[in-house]
Amino acid sequence: MDQTVSAYRIGIDLGGTKVAAILLDPQGASVWSGRTHTPKNDYDATIQAIAGLVREATEHSPTPPKVGVCIPGSLAPSTGCVQNANATWINGRPLGRDLEIAVNRPVRVANDANCFALSEWVDGAAAGADTVFGVIIGTGVGGGLVHHGRIVNGPMSTGGEWGHLPLPWPTADEFPGPLCWCGRRSCMEQWVSGPALEKDYAQRSGSKLSAREIITNRATDPIAEDVLTAYASRLARGLSMIVTLFDPDVVVLGGGLSNMSYLYDALPPLIKPHLFTSDPNVDIRPPKFGDASGVRGAAWLWERENTVL
Secondary structure (H helix, E strand, O other): OOOOOOOOEEEEEEOOOEEEEEEEOOOOOEEEEEEEEOOOOOHHHHHHHHHHHHHHHHOOOOOOOEEEEEEOOEEOOOOOOEEOOOOHHHEOOOHHHHHHHHHOOOEEEEEHHHHHHHHHHHHOOOOOOOEEEEEEEOOOEEEEEEEOOEEOOOOOOOOOOHHHOEOOOOOHHHOOOOEOOOOOEOEOHHHHOHHHHHHHHHHHHOOOOOHHHHHHOOOOOHHHHHHHHHHHHHHHHHHHHHHHHHOOOEEEEEOHHHHOOOHHHHHHHHHHHHOOOOOOOOOEEOOOOHHHHHHHHHHHHHOOOOOEO
16 A cells, blocks of 8 residues: 555545545544435535545545545546536536535545446455546446556546436337437447436336336236346347457446346346457456445545556
Protein backbone atom coordinates (compact mmCIF):
# COMPACT_ATOMS: atom_id res chain seq x y z
CA MET A 1 0.00 0.00 0.00
CA ASP A 2 1.23 3.49 -0.85
CA GLN A 3 2.36 5.04 2.45
CA THR A 4 2.27 8.57 0.98
CA VAL A 5 -1.52 8.69 1.26
CA SER A 6 -3.76 8.66 4.32
CA ALA A 7 -4.32 5.22 5.83
CA TYR A 8 -8.01 6.03 6.25
CA ARG A 9 -10.15 6.97 3.26
CA ILE A 10 -13.68 8.26 2.77
CA GLY A 11 -15.72 7.17 -0.23
CA ILE A 12 -18.84 9.04 -1.33
CA ASP A 13 -21.33 7.74 -3.91
CA LEU A 14 -23.61 10.42 -5.35
CA GLY A 15 -26.65 8.59 -6.69
CA GLY A 16 -29.96 9.67 -8.10
CA THR A 17 -31.90 8.97 -4.89
CA LYS A 18 -29.27 8.72 -2.17
CA VAL A 19 -25.77 9.85 -1.23
CA ALA A 20 -23.84 7.03 0.45
CA ALA A 21 -20.60 7.29 2.39
CA ILE A 22 -18.05 4.84 3.78
CA LEU A 23 -14.87 5.07 5.82
CA LEU A 24 -12.24 2.41 5.11
CA ASP A 25 -9.40 1.50 7.45
CA PRO A 26 -5.88 0.63 6.19
CA GLN A 27 -6.92 -2.97 5.51
CA GLY A 28 -9.95 -1.93 3.45
CA ALA A 29 -12.51 -2.79 6.11
CA SER A 30 -15.50 -0.52 6.60
CA VAL A 31 -15.42 1.18 10.00
CA TRP A 32 -18.34 3.54 9.38
CA SER A 33 -21.05 4.07 6.79
CA GLY A 34 -23.87 6.53 6.35
CA ARG A 35 -26.28 7.90 3.80
CA THR A 36 -28.70 10.69 3.12
CA HIS A 37 -31.27 11.56 0.46
CA THR A 38 -29.99 13.19 -2.71
CA PRO A 39 -31.21 16.80 -2.96
CA LYS A 40 -32.46 16.51 -6.54
CA ASN A 41 -32.17 19.57 -8.76
CA ASP A 42 -30.32 21.53 -6.05
CA TYR A 43 -26.58 21.81 -6.65
CA ASP A 44 -25.70 23.76 -3.50
CA ALA A 45 -27.68 21.39 -1.30
CA THR A 46 -25.92 18.44 -2.97
CA ILE A 47 -22.53 19.92 -2.07
CA GLN A 48 -23.66 20.40 1.52
CA ALA A 49 -25.10 16.87 1.75
CA ILE A 50 -21.74 15.41 0.69
CA ALA A 51 -19.85 17.73 3.03
CA GLY A 52 -22.06 16.68 5.92
CA LEU A 53 -21.29 13.01 5.34
CA VAL A 54 -17.58 13.77 5.14
CA ARG A 55 -17.75 15.53 8.49
CA GLU A 56 -19.57 12.56 10.04
CA ALA A 57 -17.06 10.08 8.64
CA THR A 58 -14.11 12.15 9.81
CA GLU A 59 -15.35 11.89 13.41
CA HIS A 60 -14.72 8.13 13.22
CA SER A 61 -11.20 8.37 11.78
CA PRO A 62 -8.04 8.58 13.92
CA THR A 63 -6.27 10.54 11.16
CA PRO A 64 -7.59 13.10 8.65
CA PRO A 65 -8.89 10.93 5.79
CA LYS A 66 -8.70 11.72 2.09
CA VAL A 67 -11.97 11.89 0.17
CA GLY A 68 -13.00 10.18 -3.07
CA VAL A 69 -16.35 10.80 -4.74
CA CYS A 70 -18.05 8.84 -7.51
CA ILE A 71 -20.68 10.49 -9.66
CA PRO A 72 -23.01 9.39 -12.49
CA GLY A 73 -20.92 11.33 -15.00
CA SER A 74 -17.34 12.57 -15.27
CA LEU A 75 -15.23 15.72 -15.06
CA ALA A 76 -14.36 17.33 -18.38
CA PRO A 77 -10.54 17.62 -18.43
CA SER A 78 -10.54 21.06 -20.05
CA THR A 79 -12.78 22.72 -17.45
CA GLY A 80 -13.00 20.42 -14.43
CA CYS A 81 -16.77 20.69 -14.69
CA VAL A 82 -19.18 17.75 -14.65
CA GLN A 83 -20.29 16.34 -17.99
CA ASN A 84 -22.73 13.62 -19.08
CA ALA A 85 -24.36 13.15 -15.67
CA ASN A 86 -27.93 11.91 -15.59
CA ALA A 87 -28.10 13.86 -12.32
CA THR A 88 -28.42 16.80 -14.67
CA TRP A 89 -28.27 19.56 -12.03
CA ILE A 90 -24.54 18.93 -11.50
CA ASN A 91 -23.66 19.18 -15.21
CA GLY A 92 -21.46 22.15 -16.07
CA ARG A 93 -20.57 22.73 -12.43
CA PRO A 94 -17.06 22.49 -10.88
CA LEU A 95 -18.10 19.79 -8.42
CA GLY A 96 -14.58 18.73 -7.43
CA ARG A 97 -13.37 22.24 -6.71
CA ASP A 98 -16.53 23.15 -4.81
CA LEU A 99 -16.27 20.01 -2.69
CA GLU A 100 -12.65 20.75 -1.83
CA ILE A 101 -13.71 24.17 -0.57
CA ALA A 102 -16.67 22.70 1.36
CA VAL A 103 -14.64 19.97 3.12
CA ASN A 104 -11.31 21.86 3.24
CA ARG A 105 -9.21 18.97 1.92
CA PRO A 106 -8.24 17.32 -1.38
CA VAL A 107 -11.02 15.45 -3.20
CA ARG A 108 -10.80 13.02 -6.10
CA VAL A 109 -13.85 12.64 -8.34
CA ALA A 110 -14.47 9.77 -10.77
CA ASN A 111 -17.27 8.13 -12.67
CA ASP A 112 -19.38 5.74 -10.57
CA ALA A 113 -18.92 2.79 -12.94
CA ASN A 114 -15.15 3.35 -12.93
CA CYS A 115 -15.21 3.26 -9.13
CA PHE A 116 -17.32 0.12 -9.19
CA ALA A 117 -14.80 -1.60 -11.46
CA LEU A 118 -11.88 -0.41 -9.31
CA SER A 119 -13.52 -1.73 -6.14
CA GLU A 120 -14.12 -5.16 -7.65
CA TRP A 121 -10.52 -5.25 -8.94
CA VAL A 122 -8.96 -4.29 -5.60
CA ASP A 123 -10.60 -6.89 -3.36
CA GLY A 124 -13.84 -7.94 -4.98
CA ALA A 125 -15.07 -10.37 -7.61
CA ALA A 126 -12.21 -9.56 -10.02
CA ALA A 127 -9.37 -9.49 -7.50
CA GLY A 128 -6.21 -10.80 -9.18
CA ALA A 129 -7.42 -10.19 -12.74
CA ASP A 130 -5.32 -8.12 -15.13
CA THR A 131 -8.30 -6.36 -16.70
CA VAL A 132 -11.89 -5.99 -15.52
CA PHE A 133 -14.90 -4.36 -17.15
CA GLY A 134 -17.45 -3.24 -14.58
CA VAL A 135 -21.02 -2.90 -15.83
CA ILE A 136 -23.76 -0.86 -14.17
CA ILE A 137 -27.29 -1.94 -15.08
CA GLY A 138 -29.71 -0.08 -12.86
CA THR A 139 -31.56 3.21 -13.18
CA GLY A 140 -28.93 4.05 -15.79
CA VAL A 141 -26.30 2.06 -17.68
CA GLY A 142 -22.58 2.65 -17.33
CA GLY A 143 -19.27 0.90 -17.53
CA GLY A 144 -15.73 1.18 -16.30
CA LEU A 145 -12.50 -0.46 -17.40
CA VAL A 146 -9.61 -1.12 -15.00
CA HIS A 147 -6.26 -2.39 -16.24
CA HIS A 148 -3.63 -3.45 -13.68
CA GLY A 149 -5.33 -1.37 -11.02
CA ARG A 150 -5.67 1.80 -13.07
CA ILE A 151 -8.90 3.23 -14.43
CA VAL A 152 -8.81 3.61 -18.22
CA ASN A 153 -10.43 7.02 -18.43
CA GLY A 154 -9.07 8.59 -21.62
CA PRO A 155 -8.35 12.22 -22.60
CA MET A 156 -12.07 13.07 -22.72
CA SER A 157 -12.90 11.24 -19.46
CA THR A 158 -15.44 9.08 -21.25
CA GLY A 159 -13.69 5.70 -21.14
CA GLY A 160 -16.11 2.82 -20.63
CA GLU A 161 -19.28 4.82 -21.38
CA TRP A 162 -20.95 1.96 -23.25
CA GLY A 163 -24.41 3.05 -22.05
CA HIS A 164 -24.44 5.60 -24.86
CA LEU A 165 -23.32 3.28 -27.61
CA PRO A 166 -26.12 2.03 -29.88
CA LEU A 167 -27.65 -1.42 -29.56
CA PRO A 168 -25.78 -3.60 -32.09
CA TRP A 169 -27.45 -5.90 -34.63
CA PRO A 170 -30.96 -4.52 -34.00
CA THR A 171 -33.95 -6.54 -35.14
CA ALA A 172 -36.65 -4.93 -37.27
CA ASP A 173 -38.79 -4.14 -34.24
CA GLU A 174 -35.80 -2.58 -32.43
CA PHE A 175 -35.03 -0.05 -35.17
CA PRO A 176 -34.63 2.95 -35.03
CA GLY A 177 -34.82 2.61 -31.26
CA PRO A 178 -36.08 4.88 -28.48
CA LEU A 179 -34.84 8.42 -28.03
CA CYS A 180 -32.30 8.80 -25.21
CA TRP A 181 -31.98 11.80 -22.88
CA CYS A 182 -28.55 12.41 -24.47
CA GLY A 183 -30.29 13.28 -27.78
CA ARG A 184 -29.42 10.09 -29.69
CA ARG A 185 -31.51 7.05 -30.47
CA SER A 186 -31.09 3.43 -29.45
CA CYS A 187 -28.51 3.93 -26.69
CA MET A 188 -27.89 0.84 -24.59
CA GLU A 189 -29.29 2.72 -21.59
CA GLN A 190 -32.65 2.79 -23.37
CA TRP A 191 -32.60 -1.01 -23.75
CA VAL A 192 -31.02 -2.56 -20.65
CA SER A 193 -31.65 -0.18 -17.74
CA GLY A 194 -34.33 -0.85 -15.13
CA PRO A 195 -36.70 1.78 -16.58
CA ALA A 196 -36.16 0.27 -20.07
CA LEU A 197 -37.16 -3.17 -18.77
CA GLU A 198 -40.29 -1.73 -17.20
CA LYS A 199 -41.16 0.22 -20.37
CA ASP A 200 -40.80 -2.90 -22.52
CA TYR A 201 -43.15 -4.83 -20.26
CA ALA A 202 -45.72 -2.00 -20.25
CA GLN A 203 -45.67 -1.79 -24.05
CA ARG A 204 -46.15 -5.54 -24.46
CA SER A 205 -48.73 -6.05 -21.71
CA GLY A 206 -50.54 -2.75 -21.35
CA SER A 207 -49.90 -2.79 -17.61
CA LYS A 208 -47.14 -1.48 -15.37
CA LEU A 209 -44.86 -3.57 -13.18
CA SER A 210 -41.62 -2.72 -11.45
CA ALA A 211 -38.45 -4.42 -12.60
CA ARG A 212 -38.48 -6.46 -9.39
CA GLU A 213 -42.06 -7.63 -10.06
CA ILE A 214 -41.23 -8.56 -13.66
CA ILE A 215 -38.32 -10.67 -12.47
CA THR A 216 -40.41 -12.28 -9.71
CA ASN A 217 -43.25 -13.11 -12.14
CA ARG A 218 -40.98 -14.65 -14.76
CA ALA A 219 -42.08 -18.25 -14.10
CA THR A 220 -45.81 -17.51 -14.17
CA ASP A 221 -46.14 -14.60 -16.61
CA PRO A 222 -45.36 -15.41 -20.28
CA ILE A 223 -44.98 -11.71 -21.11
CA ALA A 224 -42.46 -11.27 -18.30
CA GLU A 225 -40.55 -14.26 -19.68
CA ASP A 226 -40.55 -12.77 -23.19
CA VAL A 227 -39.40 -9.39 -21.89
CA LEU A 228 -36.55 -10.92 -19.91
CA THR A 229 -35.50 -13.09 -22.86
CA ALA A 230 -35.31 -9.99 -25.06
CA TYR A 231 -33.46 -8.17 -22.28
CA ALA A 232 -30.77 -10.87 -22.06
CA SER A 233 -30.33 -10.81 -25.85
CA ARG A 234 -29.86 -7.05 -25.89
CA LEU A 235 -27.48 -7.07 -22.95
CA ALA A 236 -25.43 -9.84 -24.56
CA ARG A 237 -25.18 -8.00 -27.87
CA GLY A 238 -24.06 -4.83 -26.13
CA LEU A 239 -21.49 -6.63 -24.01
CA SER A 240 -20.11 -8.48 -27.03
CA MET A 241 -18.87 -5.15 -28.42
CA ILE A 242 -17.00 -4.44 -25.20
CA VAL A 243 -15.56 -7.94 -24.95
CA THR A 244 -14.37 -7.79 -28.57
CA LEU A 245 -12.83 -4.34 -28.12
CA PHE A 246 -11.17 -4.72 -24.70
CA ASP A 247 -11.02 -8.52 -24.15
CA PRO A 248 -11.27 -8.20 -20.34
CA ASP A 249 -10.35 -11.10 -18.08
CA VAL A 250 -13.52 -10.61 -16.05
CA VAL A 251 -16.82 -8.79 -16.57
CA VAL A 252 -18.54 -7.87 -13.29
CA LEU A 253 -22.20 -6.85 -13.33
CA GLY A 254 -23.43 -4.23 -10.89
CA GLY A 255 -26.55 -2.18 -10.30
CA GLY A 256 -29.98 -3.44 -9.31
CA LEU A 257 -30.47 -5.69 -12.32
CA SER A 258 -27.22 -7.53 -11.60
CA ASN A 259 -29.23 -9.40 -8.96
CA MET A 260 -30.93 -11.43 -11.73
CA SER A 261 -29.03 -14.66 -11.08
CA TYR A 262 -30.06 -16.25 -14.38
CA LEU A 263 -27.96 -13.71 -16.30
CA TYR A 264 -24.70 -15.33 -15.24
CA ASP A 265 -25.63 -18.55 -16.99
CA ALA A 266 -27.59 -17.00 -19.85
CA LEU A 267 -25.17 -14.30 -21.04
CA PRO A 268 -21.97 -16.23 -21.95
CA PRO A 269 -23.60 -18.44 -24.64
CA LEU A 270 -25.53 -15.44 -25.99
CA ILE A 271 -22.35 -13.38 -26.26
CA LYS A 272 -20.11 -16.03 -27.82
CA PRO A 273 -21.60 -16.03 -31.37
CA HIS A 274 -20.77 -12.33 -31.66
CA LEU A 275 -17.10 -12.62 -30.68
CA PHE A 276 -14.29 -12.36 -33.22
CA THR A 277 -12.36 -15.41 -32.04
CA SER A 278 -12.24 -19.16 -32.49
CA ASP A 279 -11.92 -19.63 -28.73
CA PRO A 280 -14.71 -17.56 -27.13
CA ASN A 281 -14.52 -17.41 -23.35
CA VAL A 282 -16.45 -14.85 -21.32
CA ASP A 283 -16.14 -14.78 -17.54
CA ILE A 284 -19.12 -12.89 -16.09
CA ARG A 285 -19.43 -12.58 -12.32
CA PRO A 286 -21.71 -10.94 -9.76
CA PRO A 287 -20.17 -8.22 -7.59
CA LYS A 288 -18.71 -9.13 -4.23
CA PHE A 289 -19.79 -5.90 -2.58
CA GLY A 290 -23.12 -5.32 -4.31
CA ASP A 291 -24.48 -1.80 -3.92
CA ALA A 292 -21.50 -0.84 -1.76
CA SER A 293 -18.94 -1.39 -4.50
CA GLY A 294 -19.15 2.09 -6.01
CA VAL A 295 -18.65 3.86 -2.71
CA ARG A 296 -15.75 1.53 -1.85
CA GLY A 297 -14.17 2.27 -5.21
CA ALA A 298 -14.43 6.00 -4.54
CA ALA A 299 -12.40 5.48 -1.37
CA TRP A 300 -9.86 3.37 -3.28
CA LEU A 301 -9.16 6.32 -5.58
CA TRP A 302 -6.54 7.15 -2.96
CA GLU A 303 -4.91 3.69 -3.03
CA ARG A 304 -2.10 5.01 -5.23
CA GLU A 305 -1.18 8.34 -6.78
CA ASN A 306 -1.76 7.21 -10.38
CA THR A 307 -5.12 5.46 -10.24
CA VAL A 308 -6.41 6.93 -13.52
CA LEU A 309 -4.98 6.47 -17.02
